[in-house]
Amino acid sequence: MALALLAKDWADAQGGQVLAVTVDHGLRPESSIEAEQVGRWMAARGIAHHALRWETPEQESGIEAAARTARYALLETFCRAQGVLHLLVGHHQDDQIETHVMRRLRGSGVAGLAGMAAIREMTGMRVLRPLLCTPRARIAATLRSRGQGWIEDPSNQDIQFARARMRVSGESGVSAADVREHGHARVAHERAAAELAARAVGVDPSGFAWLDIQAFREGPDHISRTVLANVITCVSGRVYPPRGARLDRLWARIIAGDMDRARTLAGCIIRPAGSGKICVLREMSGVSAAVHRPRATMRWDNRFALILGGPAGDRHVLDAVGRGDQSQIAELAGVLGLPREVCSVLPALFEDERIVAYPSFRPIVDPSDPTLRKLYVRFAPQKPVSGVVFGKV
Numbered sequence: 395m396a397l398a399l400l401a402k403d404w405a406d407a408q409g410g411q412v413l414a415v416t417v418d419h420g421l422r423p424e425s426s427i428e429a430e431q432v433g434r435w436m437a438a439r440g441i442a443h444h445a446l447r448w449e450t451p452e453q454e455s456g457i458e459a460a461a462r463t464a465r466y467a468l469l470e471t472f473c474r475a476q477g478v479l480h481l482l483v484g485h486h487q488d489d490q491i492e493t494h495v496m497r498r499l500r501g502s503g504v505a506g507l508a509g510m511a512a513i514r515e516m517t518g519m520r521v522l523r524p525l526l527c528t529p530r531a532r533i534a535a536t537l538r539s540r541g542q543g544w545i546e547d548p549s550n551q552d553i554q555f556a557r558a559r560m561r562v563s564g565e566s567g568v569s570a571a572d573v574r575e576h577g578h579a580r581v582a583h584e585r586a587a588a589e590l591a592a593r594a595v596g597v598d599p600s601g602f603a604w605l606d607i608q609a610f611r612e613g614p615d616h617i618s619r620t621v622l623a624n625v626i627t628c629v630s631g632r633v634y635p636p637r638g639a640r641l642d643r644l645w646a647r648i649i650a651g652d653m654d655r656a657r658t659l660a661g662c663i664i665r666p667a668g669s670g671k672i673c674v675l676r677e678m679s680g681v682s683a684a685v686h687r688p689r690a691t692m693r694w695d696n697r698f699a700l701i702l703g704g705p706a707g708d709r710h711v712l713d714a715v716g717r718g719d720q721s722q723i724a725e726l727a728g729v730l731g732l733p734r735e736v737c738s739v740l741p742a743l744f745e746d747e748r749i750v751a752y753p754s755f756r757p758i759v760d761p762s763d764p765t766l767r768k769l770y771v772r773f774a775p776q777k778p779v780s781g782v783v784f785g786k787v
Contacts, residue, residue, distance in 0.1 A: 395435065395544045396533045397484040397525060402441055414443045415472060417465045421457070428545050435542070446472060466516075473519050485510055485523045488530040511580075515778065586613070587620045588780035594618075595625055599755050601697055601773045602736050603629050605672040611649055619645045621779070628775045629674045630661035631696030635777075648672055663735070676739040684713040694741045697775050702743065702751070703768030711744045715752075718742070722749050743769055 398414045405412045414436045418429045429445040436443035446468045448461065473481050490509045497509070514521040525533065537544055594609035603625050610618055622645050623635035636659055644664060647653050653672060656665035661680035667673035682695040687706050694700055694712065706712075715723055716738025726737045729752065743751035753771040 395432070395542055396536050397482055398436065398441055399439060399540060399542065400524075400536075401482055402439065412441055413476065413478065414441050415469060416443065416445045417448060417468055418445055419448045419461050419465070421461065422548070431545065439542075444472065466521075470516060470519060478519065480520050480522055482522050482524060484525055484533075486525045486528050486530050486533055490526050516776070518774070583617070583620065584780070586617045587624065590617050591621050591624065591780045595621065595779055597628065597773075597779060598732075598736075599773050600730070600732055600736055600740060601629065601676060601775075603674045603779070604667060605648070605674070607648065607651065607670050607672060610672075615649075618649070622648070624777070624779050625674050626660050626662045626664070627777045628779045629676055629697075630680065631676075631775050632660060633776050636660035675735055678714065678716050678739055681714045681716075681739050684711050684717070686711050688712040688743070693774070695739075697773060698741060699772045699774040700741060701770040703770075706743070707745075709745050710750075712741055713744055714738065715740050715742045715749070718744060718747060718749055726752055741769065741771060 398412065402412045404410075414432075416429045416432050418425050420426070426445075426447075433443040433445060448464045448468060469481055472478075493509045510523060510526065512523050512526050514523075534544075590610070590613035594606045594613070595603060596606075597603045605622070605625065610621070613621065619641070620635075623637065623641055627633075627635040640659055644657055644659055647657075653664075653666045656663050658664070658677055661677050663673075663675045663677050665673055665675070676695075676697070685692070685694070687708060687710055688700070688702060690702050690705070692700050692702075692712075695714075700712075702712075715726055722742075723734050723738050726732075726740070726742070726749075727734045730737060740753045742749045742753060751769040753769050755771055
């Protein structure tokens with residue numbers, strides 16, 4: 395509520411607009427009533443309000459993580475439909491301290507201990523957290539000074555959740571200054587990783603990447619390890635980078651010049667490519683399942699944004715090239731001038747198991763063209779190789 399009011403003040407002064415969005419997770423019987431109350435409060439303040447409903451899955455464990463994933467998926471879809479570039483969320487200083495403590499207990503590294511980022515790049519939008527340096531008590535005082543009520547989510551006090559148990563105990567042993575110090579360390583770490591990636595990494599529009607081994611070795615160990623994880627995350631289309639012993643072993647082999655054969659990790663194939671380079675490719679076994687009668691615009695495999703020229707019929711299927719006739723892979727490789735293993739994990743439009751539209755990396759000039767011979771593909775992974783390096787701590 396406080397974030398919405400403050401954002402409206404700022405947007406009004408800039409001649410802009412604010413939309414408020416409530417995600418109703420449906421985890422409590424009264425949640426829809428609360429969402430309606432928020433809508434009434436927003437209307438009284440002249441703020442347009444939308445409520446998004448999550449159809450809660452039937453699961454007994456991991457519900458907190460599932461709800462968080464669903465929340466951001468719903469918000470991202472809404473923002474894309476509304477043409478919204480910036481999504482503001484209300485995490486505050488107390489949330490940041492709790493995040494730091496929970497990640498410290500899990501043994502997180504520099505990036506994890508810095509807590510939530512003030513700016514997070516997503517596909518087609520940015521998540522901003524303007525209140526990360528503001529204590530919860532000050533936020534509540536702001537609402538009281540404006541005569542604005544709010545709703546406390548009882549889930550925040552439900553001790554079945556780890557974060558709630560910490561909140562109820564009131565003991566963290568960590569100050570805001572401690573978290574800010576880690577935040578400064580993360581910014582420095584991310585900047586160093588971005589600088590190394592600029593020298594050592596290349597990303598192709600068709601969705602694969604390569605590492606220059608010599609340039610990669612020149613970076614500090616903890617930075618080059620981060621860059622390797624980021625490249626794999628980018629190519630795989632995942633949100634979270636790989637970590638642990640398998641990543642450590644792969645990194646050590648690359649640094650030692652011991653990449654004698656291909657390895658797999660986190661949905662990617664990592665193999666020597668000659669000329670002092672390592673190639674990172676999407677692994678076929680991890681590619682998304684076929685999509686029957688695909689939409690005119692959509693995302694595929696969490697890596698590509700697609701525009702299909704002409705309407706798809708009941709017999710049309712969007713799938714990986716490699717799941718079709720093997721001769722078609724060779725044909726596409728010749729057309730695009732790309733390795734077969736890259737072409738096999740690209741999307742194509744099939745009709746009766748025959749490819750009727752190969753992927754093109756040139757924009758479709760006329761999306762209303764009635765033919766289905768055009769499939770524009772743009773590499774748009776969920777996580778770039780290097781993210782924002784100018785964010786406020």
